[in-house]
Amino acid sequence: MTNLIFTNARLIDPETGTDSPGWLRVTNGRIAARGEGDAPTTEAKAIDCDGKCLAPGIVDIGVKVCEPGERHKESYKTAGLAAAAGGVTTIVTRPDTTPAIDTPESLEFVTRRAQSDSPVNVLPMAALTKGRDGREMTEIGFLQDAGAVAFTDCDHVVLNTKVFSRALTYARSCGALVIAHPQEPTLSSGAAATSGKFATLRGLPAVSPMAERMGLDRDIALLEMTGAKYHADQITTARALPALERAKRNGLGITAGTSVHHLTLNELDVADYRTFFKVKPPLRSEDDRLAVIEAVQSGLIDTISSMHTPQDEESKRLPFEEAASGAVALETLLPAVLRLYHAGYLDLPTLFRAMALNPAKRLGLDSGRLSQGAPADLVLFDPDVPFVLDRFSLKSKSQNTPFDGQRMQGKVTATYVAGQEVYRRA
């Protein structure tokens, strides 16, 4: 193991909420020491950060890698390279593959592929119900033994409340985290947009933002009943926030995330039916976007994730209603959220609290922080460097990003996993 010392860095520490100049020493893949001012002389290899930001690597919950089933859209290798280039040091993968990851055997396949191909940490999630079809719970205990860090049916809502309550109860006994997609699916079925003036003008089938709150309300009631550990994958509407706030105040085991797209884009960005802007849940109004940013600021919303969802050209080159949902975002996550920093909404420690510290804490990991003894999963980035995104420059196999051709500011300089450099910008 090489030992490193980062000098002349701007340390972004989400634990203390500080953003200050200093140095950081890495020994045997872990953070050994840090301090202000001039770095002490050591034998470790010195990396002059030239005043750039050094932050804990991003822990991204909810990344879709399309193995098994649709390897042409994304493999562990390409997802890993994209993550490294985006400063993401841990990807927490979704089980909504074909077939779903719902047995210890299929989970082992994923783990093997990830270990051999990905330069960054991969932690797999498993399905909560077999085939993600909401009828029978998976072998939660065996799957945990095989390495599943959380259980989720992804965008499939477990419709049958009895099945969901039993799965939550059983998961609690295993100490397992359940991640759900709060949505009232009978209200949102067939929707491609959020109801409002824009969807009306474009003639798109739309869902009221209230469907999210109704789904969350049900899940909160079930948490009160079962005492399970629960994380809402994406809270995207203002209407859902008071319910979340109450549930937290009442001491339920609930946390919530949101996606980079819902923080940086709104429904009007769909413009003339641009299918790269079709995500699930659909983009919301500007009022919702601002409310969600405020909730990240206050800590009500705990995590930000990329919701990386690769789709090939064919599945997006369709009329909006028929086109597939989702966007790739491993590489654009950091530059996109930096828009919120440059616009003065959120400071860097707050962003890394939501992108690194909180997701790591929620999963019981010791990464996501700059404290002594934490793994040296680090991202070095320059928050100011401007560029225009060319989607064909992305390392993902699929290039369905809504940010194509847009001006961005902030690029990753280098990424380290356990003290090893896994990416350096050419």
Next chain:
Amino acid sequence: MRFAHRHLLGIEHLSQSDITAILDLAETYVDLNRQSTKRSDVLSGLTQINMFFENSTRTQASFEIAGKRLGADVMNMAMQASSIKKGETLIDTAMTLNAMHPDLLVVRHPHSGAVDLLAQKVNCAVLNAGDGKHEHPTQALLDALTIRRAKGRLHRLNIAICGDVAHSRVARSNLILLGKMENRIRLIGPPTLVPGHFADFGAEVYDDMNEGLKDVDVVMMLRLQKERMDGGFIPSEREYYHRYGLDAAKLALAKPDAIVMHPGPMNRGVEIDGTLADDINRSVIQDQVEMGVAVRMAAMELLARNLREAA
């Protein structure tokens, strides 16, 4: 007059003067169509393909007659029976047709935005003959011409659009066009079929038809699109007719010279009383069909002029 558009995809993109230009040109075609020899050669040598991904008899016939009277070579493709069933995507179908060098492509598709998508991929002029719940521009133009001829103007009128607004591209295009021409628009229907968001477009929304019809100049009925409904928007057809069907008693609340319109095909006894639909003193439904051919001839001529200039 220069028509600064390559395609006719929606009313949203047109200005007041664009609309007036189409209507003025259409007037000349109304006259032509009433003569015994109905021929012009403004589209001669051009190829027009009608691609209908959704069933249509009336609109397709109207576009076909319009093209033929202007001398175009017209071909109809029933896309429902064709390659879509074999799994070909919309864009591949468009590229295939594009390789045959059509000049005018008339497209109807069940999904909103599909015609816009197709227009991005082909080199010819595209006319939207209806896309999902989005727009149906030639219908709004023919309605405008019908109103202008019946009322002598196309501004400062009180116009009621009644019925299944939510599922209607006709309603959207009309709402946009009549708004651009500075009319007051009322939308009438049960709230399940006329969502409140329509008030954001400057229209007044009524769920009581008797109140909504007071003193209007034009009553535009919409077809109750049964095939579009997931079910459960209205309790029954008979209750709908009772509350929102247009009959003589309800029409009596409008201005004495108010005209009655319907884009067809009508459900007699569901949204409109049969006798009223046939009343030549009030109903302009047959005029709408006639104006349809003229408006489509005008729109195609304007687009063809651009094609010839570009060539």
